Amino acid sequence: MGLTIAAGLVVLAVLALILITTTREAWPAFSEMGLSFITSKTWDPPAEVFGALAFIFGTALVSLIALIFAVPVSLGIALFLTELAPRRLRAPAVTVIDLLAAIPSVVFGLWGVLVVAPNLVPVYRGSTTCSVGFRSSAASSPSRSAAAAAS
Secondary structure, three states: OHHHHHHHHHHHHHHHHHHHHHHHHHHHHHHHHOOHHHHOOOEEHHHOEEOOHHHHHHHHHHHHHHHHHHHHHHHHHHHHHHHHOOHHHHHHHHHHHHHHHHOOHHHHHHHHHHHHHHHHHHHHOOOHHHHOOOOOOOOOOHHHHHHHHHO
């Protein structure tokens, strides 16, 4: 019991050190810019005006979308493996899931950027212009802009 309490205190101490270090390192930015750094979405480096609201919102939105997909899938897999799957299927499936869990998510992201995204470009060329506001390289080419201006 004493070892468990000691381990818990070590975890709390490390968490406190992380919080203290983060606060100490962020203090100059907050003392110069105030809370507008978090509440503003303007990002203009030449004018030295920086706001992180767009980045915070983007991170929260992507996390929410990931959770919308991941939670039902993970609960379904867990229920299937614990309640429905036969033993001969359960052991290999658990091994594969453990192996996937051991791979850092950064590796999956890098694979997506290097392999999946280039293969999706021909399929979705220009479709993000309407939904997100980004333009594909084909949509922003000078020949297209000139053709649009002429019509």
